[in-house]
Amino acid sequence: MDAGADRKTVRVTIFHQQYALAAVEDPEEVESLAREIDELMVSIAQHSTNADSTRIAVLACLHLADRLRVLERQLSGLKTRVDEKSRQLALLLDDASA
Numbered sequence: 001m002d003a004g005a006d007r008k009t010v011r012v013t014i015f016h017q018q019y020a021l022a023a024v025e026d027p028e029e030v031e032s033l034a035r036e037i038d039e040l041m042v043s044i045a046q047h048s049t050n051a052d053s054t055r056i057a058v059l060a061c062l063h064l065a066d067r068l069r070v071l072e073r074q075l076s077g078l079k080t081r082v083d084e085k086s087r088q089l090a091l092l093l094d095d096a097s098a
Helices: 028-046 053-097
Strands: 008-014 015-025
Touching: 008 028, 015 028, 028 053
Parallel strands: none
Antiparallel strands: 008 015
């Protein structure tokens, strides 16, 4: 089946601008993400004095990049802990079967 056939157009508004986006998966997920971005940009605008929309968008990107970096570090830490626990359990299983 053609991948283009599964795309749905989703109309969203982000920071007073309307966009038509192609959603391959769940259109509601795209709408939800757009709402989050809109809320973030509105919040930044409320706390910024005379910032234009480009500056607000850059600040929103920086905020999201920071959140992503924090989550990546947390995920890396969790993977390390899971690997260590797996090694410990493997040693215990080896000891138990010996």
